[in-house]
Amino acid sequence: MEQKPDTSQIEEADLVARLKVGDQSAYAELVERHSPTIYNLALRMMNDREEAEEVLQETFLSAFRAVGRFEGRSQLGTWLYRIAYNAALMRLRKRHLPTTSIDEPLQNEAGDQIPRQLVDWTARPDEILLTGELRGVLDAAAAALSETLRGVFTLRDIEGLSTAETAEVLGLTETNVKVRLHRARLALRERLTGYFTPSGSRDAGQVGGAYGGRM
Amino acid sequence: MPGRLGERMAVECRDHLACLSDYVDGELDPDLCAEIERHMAECGDCRIVVDTLRKTVSLYRSYGHAELPPDTKERLYAVLRLDRQPAAGTSTR
Numbered sequence: 001m002e003q004k005p006d007t008s009q010i011e012e013a014d015l016v017a018r019l020k021v022g023d024q025s026a027y028a029e030l031v032e033r034h035s036p037t038i039y040n041l042a043l044r045m046m047n048d049r050e051e052a053e054e055v056l057q058e059t060f061l062s063a064f065r066a067v068g069r070f071e072g073r074s075q076l077g078t079w080l081y082r083i084a085y086n087a088a089l090m091r092l093r094k095r096h097l098p099t100t101s102i103d104e105p106l107q108n109e110a111g112d113q114i115p116r117q118l119v120d121w122t123a124r125p126d127e128i129l130l131t132g133e134l135r136g137v138l139d140a141a142a143a144a145l146s147e148t149l150r151g152v153f154t155l156r157d158i159e160g161l162s163t164a165e166t167a168e169v170l171g172l173t174e175t176n177v178k179v180r181l182h183r184a185r186l187a188l189r190e191r192l193t194g195y196f197t198p199s200g201s202r203d204a205g206q207v208g209g210a211y212g213g214r215m
Numbered sequence: 216m217p218g219r220l221g222e223r224m225a226v227e228c229r230d231h232l233a234c235l236s237d238y239v240d241g242e243l244d245p246d247l248c249a250e251i252e253r254h255m256a257e258c259g260d261c262r263i264v265v266d267t268l269r270k271t272v273s274l275y276r277s278y279g280h281a282e283l284p285p286d287t288k289e290r291l292y293a294v295l296r297l298d299r300q301p302a303a304g305t306s307t308r
Contacts (some may be wrong), residue, residue, distance in 0.1 A: 031291065031295065031297065035283055053290065057290070064295065114232070115232070115264050118260045121267060122268060127285075129278075134278055142275070158276070160274055178237070182233070184237070188275070189267050
């Protein structure tokens with residue numbers, strides 16, 4: 001099948017060309033387009049606004065220095081998010097020395113994935129939203145994920161990158177992205193169930209259910 | 216009887232668990248999709264897991280993205296020594 005470059009590819013090539021000749025408006029355009037996702041990725045990874053801001057700044061400073069060598073093998077966005085992710089990981093490694101394993105095994109942890117909480121809370125969050133608590137609840141649940149799961153979940157489900165783009169940013173296979181995304185979602189579902197379920201109904205024999213109920 | 220279908224059903228639930236994200240994303244093979252739907256018609260626990268999983272994803276999609284704070288953006292432009300674009304946020308693409 002013949003593949004013609006679409007409009008976004010032409011725009012991207014044009015932007016890269018302008019960046020390489022030092023066009024200031026191209027630099028500003030790059031910042032406008034990609035700073036929101038970079039900030040969100042950094043914020044979820046660091047769980048700290050100041051550090052997220054520092055990662056954001058470092059990312060663009062590094063990218064501006066390196067853009068002359070950008071070869072266009074990936075999209076500009078993917079390239080930038082990868083720089084940001086690596087900058088965040090470096091900081092996290094410094095934060096907790098000796099390093100705990102940032103990556104985690106995909107095998108042997110099947111037990112983690114078994115749903116424990118089996119209460120339907122799908123009608124509740126909107127009420128909580130009115131009290132302004134929802135964002136805090138979502139942030140706390142996401143912050144409890146491991147670093148790798150946070151990266152996958154943020155890029156896929158919050159920032160809307162494709163599986164292929166996420167895999168490229170994080171240096172994972174697409175299969176690993178899918179597996180990790182599923183693990184992240186199950187873990188978040190579990191935590192949100194804990195938040196959104198009134199304690200009374202959780203005590204009514206609903207924990208475990210058909211999944212066995214053994215903790 | 217949802218949720219109390221014994222060990223055989225528990226095994227079936229566990230078998231389906233790995234596919235539930237693909238199911239929620241509409242990316243599951245149609246045969247497997249039909250199998251999960253048939254199972255959910257009988258298993259209230261799995262239906263709850265699917266419903267709450269879907270809601271979890273939709274909550275983060277709706278409310279998970281934080282806006283870039285204006286002062287953070289200003290400092291970014293200052294550090295990068297860039298002029299703000301006239302209609303920042305609406306001009307690109």
